[in-house]
Amino acid sequence: MPHAWIEYSGNIADQTEVETFGRCVHAAMTEAGIFPIAGIRIRINRIDDCLVGDMNPDNGFVHLSLRIGEGRDAQTKQEAADLIFDRTSSHLKPLADRARLAYAMEMQEIPSAYSYKMNNLHKHLKAS
Template sequence: MPHAWIECSANIADEPEVQKLKTLVYDAALETGIFPLGGVRVRFQVIDDYIVGDGDPANSFVHVVLRIGAGRDLATKKAAADQVFAGICDLLRPLHDRRPLAVAFEVQEMSADLNYKFNNLHEYIKKKAVSR
């Protein structure tokens, strides 16, 4: 973990800041130091059908959900969330200054009992690291 879902309104999908968002969330998650490389997943989706705020077509949004595995204490989760959100805000600040933009970020903890995995990425990443 973490798994990140990033959504943005279509009217900002081509903005340079939004184009960099996927990489920023990926890097920021790893920089927290609490998530394993083989567990990181980032999805990016442009939403074509939406209404934001008062319905003005200039209004835009970015929504990021970071789902993490269970078991970390609140202070650790909060520190990681603060770090990732700060990176998102820093990246999107110029866009925020240019146009109406709503940015939302949420961290969700997955159930320890109902979270199933079939994953060999950790093994492949370790093998690649050894062979370098």
Template sequence: MPHFIVEYTDNIKDEANIAKLLEEIHQVLITRNTVFPIGGLRSRAIELKEYRVADGTEEDAFVHAVLKIAAGRSKEIKKEVCGALFEVMKEHFSSLMSQRYLALSMELIEFNEEGTYKQNNIHARFKIFEN
């Protein structure tokens, strides 16, 4: 963990540079490797082709992100990390937002380890950085 999932409307796909956004998000999370193990970091983007925004009369667009993390981090850490990630999103889309109607949002989902199943050998590669 964490997993960062971003949904975006297809009417901004040419200008949104989602690959760059994911790179920027990873940089924020990698710098917090004492909070989130690098080997557990995942991000993905989902382009939405069917959606409706507001009253449907404009070419409105939206980007919605979800940060999924395991339980156990302090309220302060969650607030700081989510604030930093949302700042990245706002900066990344600032130019596009100045040109068109665009809604940005992000939510945090914290889940319990019970009911979560995973296997990962990527963590071993980063063990040398922990000491």
């Protein structure tokens, strides 16, 4: 953990900000300083079948959902969420300045009792 799911409407797929959004999310998660690099997973999904707002075909959206493991205090989680939202919304601002865009982000904590892992990336990252 943490894992990120990015969904975006297909009508904005060719925009530079969308094409580079995954790397922006990764950089922000890394900058937050509380997530192990080997645990970061980012899934990026284009959504072609969607209805946004008043169903105007020019309406676009980006949604970022973060799921993190438990064990951090509320202030630490809030600071990380604030930083990630600040970086990602700043990244998307040029697109929002020229197009119809709805951007939302959420962060959820997964109780450790329900989080199972098998991950040898930590070992490999230390070796590099």
